[in-house]
Amino acid sequence: MPQPQPQRTPGIAYPPLPLPETGRDDDMATFQDWLQKAIPLAGELGITDMRREGDCLHWSLALAPGLNDKGTGFGGALAAQTTLAGWCWLTLWLRRRGLARSVVVAEASQRFVAPVTADYRLACFPADAAAGAALAQSLRAGGKGRIILRQTVFSGDTCCLDASGRYVVLPAANGRL
Template sequence: MALEAACQQREIGVAHPRLPLPEAGGEDRPEVFLDWLGKAIPMVNAMGIQHMQRDGDQLSWSLALDPNLNDKGTGFGGALTAQTTLLGWCWTTLWLRRRGILRDVVVATASQKFLAPVTADYQMICMPAESGAAERLAEQLDQKGRGRIALAQQLWCGDTLCLEASGDYVVLK
């Protein structure tokens, strides 16, 4: 019912209001950002995100497996793919917000490699794919007003790496 209510609040073709920027030099509180994200993208409420944390250049989520089960009782590849794509979008959006920049972010490319079945609650981690990528994005934004960054995501179920993903995220003018 909560997902149904969230979907009814949104109108197709109408952008969801932006979350106000945090104070200068500040960070978004994870619970505030995730609450906004669930309203902006209703399917987020069904993804099982339990916790979000940033550590340096890494953004991580802790997720419950239950809402992401497939018919075999393991993680559903489509749900896991959506989560990796969204985590990269969040990484880019939060990176911009810490710098006081409100811009639209879109995914340009995404790919996944499934390595092992997901059989319990899991953690996803997102980081720049290459050293210096965030600095290059900042330079692109300064010079052109738009930019692109390659990000890498990993899904860990305990000590087992179950999924590697990558995506290119574009910051629009």
């Protein structure tokens, strides 16, 4: 039997997920469970699988929760998914480095190429191969950093959406996040 979700209160931060042991990756199922509690909308977006391969975060998604009146993927749901995937990519990147920091999206854009007509997959990755190294240097130098991430949505062999976002890592405040 599913357990009831804790009620979220506006203005009250959700407790962060403990960092993984040094040198270990996150358990993606644990991260996804925490994500759905920390950001309740995440539990409604149809994410069926989340995995990382190299510098790419992959999601598998069910179409049913995001259907529009035309029987295809609703653009707002797709935009929310791509934005959240970027936030997750950066949060997981920080966690692998032992950093518990706040991440925010500063800018996001989407280009809808074709309708999503079946379950689909989303990939999120840095827009530039050197972006991770540049972000790490920026965090060391000033405590704050930025990265541009790309997201693509494919239904079968068809690219349906190309998106990008600029995400910001906020400086640690008083030794916290």
